[in-house]
Amino acid sequence: MAATAYGPKFAQLLSHYVSCKENNSNGIAHSADVAVDLEQSLAALKGLENDGEEQDDEEDADTYRGLLEASVKSYVDLANEIHAQKTILEDMRRRLMDGEAIEDGDLVGHFEHEFERAKQQWANKSEQEKYHVDEAYVEFKQKTWEQRYPNRPFSLTTEGGSPDHDDEEEGLAIISQHESLKCPLTQMIYEDPVTSQVCKHSYSSKAITQHIRMSQRTEPHGRAECPVAGCKHYVALIDLKHNKKLARAAARRRAQAENEEEEDEEEYTFMD
Numbered sequence: 185m186a187a188t189a190y191g192p193k194f195a196q197l198l199s200h201y202v203s204c205k206e207n208n209s210n211g212i213a214h215s216a217d218v219a220v221d222l223e224q225s226l227a228a229l230k231g232l233e234n235d236g237e238e239q240d241d242e243e244d245a246d247t248y249r250g251l252l253e254a255s256v257k258s259y260v261d262l263a264n265e266i267h268a269q270k271t272i273l274e275d276m277r278r279r280l281m282d283g284e285a286i287e288d289g290d291l292v293g294h295f296e297h298e299f300e301r302a303k304q305q306w307a308n309k310s311e312q313e314k315y316h317v318d319e320a321y322v323e324f325k326q327k328t329w330e331q332r333y334p335n336r337p338f339s340l341t342t343e344g345g346s347p348d349h350d351d352e353e354e355g356l357a358i359i360s361q362h363e364s365l366k367c368p369l370t371q372m373i374y375e376d377p378v379t380s381q382v383c384k385h386s387y388s389s390k391a392i393t394q395h396i397r398m399s400q401r402t403e404p405h406g407r408a409e410c411p412v413a414g415c416k417h418y419v420a421l422i423d424l425k426h427n428k429k430l431a432r433a434a435a436r437r438r439a440q441a442e443n444e445e446e447e448d449e450e451e452y453t454f455m456d
């Protein structure tokens with residue numbers, strides 16, 4: 185097949201992924217509605233009953249809560265697979281359009297290899313890394329929480345016992361590693377930072393994308409060596425995840441730097 189013939193084929197495939205993704209987020213929203221209904225029915229039942237059957241109801245309720253939670257998690261897992269496949273296909277399309285050879289023409293083999301790798305990475309992530317960063321999952325948890333505990337502030341981690349602050353601590357640890365808040369590639373304060381899920385190093389989004397593209401002539405599978413000195417890992421586009429915490433920290437640092445500059449200028453004018 186001539187390279188140009190791949191364009192429409194891939195476009196067709198990719199549009200299929202868009203509708204997959206929509207169906208999937210509908211599924212999460214639907215589970216959230218069911219969860220809210222469940223909590224409302226339970227609250228209503230509690231108001232009616234006082235004959236000792238409450239214990240059984242609570243146990244049943246926990247079973248249903250568990251099932252709903254599991255279904256939302258499987259939606260998130262599926263969303264990740266869809267995203268991974270789409271990313272791999274987009275990358276393959278771009279390379280074919282550029283006239284690059286992929287694995288001696290074994291396109292299916294290349295796709296399967298990359299997809300396996302993406303699934304393995306997902307399997308190695310913690311629950312928090314998988315779900316607590318997913319907006320639809322968080323919304324599901326929040327809606328359910330508000331029904332169940334209308335007077336308590338929402339938290340993802342305090343449900344069912346002792347509060348744990350792992351999430352927050354992890355975020356802070358990542359930021360303190362990046363004290364300078366400078367991208368290893370641009371040496372400037374992060375812009376739209378992304379973090380590699382493999383080695384946890386962060387980069388400005390544009391710079392690392394360009395870095396990976398530049399390496400494609402010498403590295404197979406659309407990956408590049410991590411540009412952080414001493415880091416032995418490789419980084420590919422699908423390993424990168426937007427880092428909101430780091431973005432906020434970088435924005436604060438940038439504002440701070442600008443203020444300092446202004447102050448310096450003022451002093452200078454004064455001395456003049």
Ligand SMILES: [Zn+2]
Pocket residue numbers: 380383384385410411412415416417
């Ligand atoms: Zn690294």
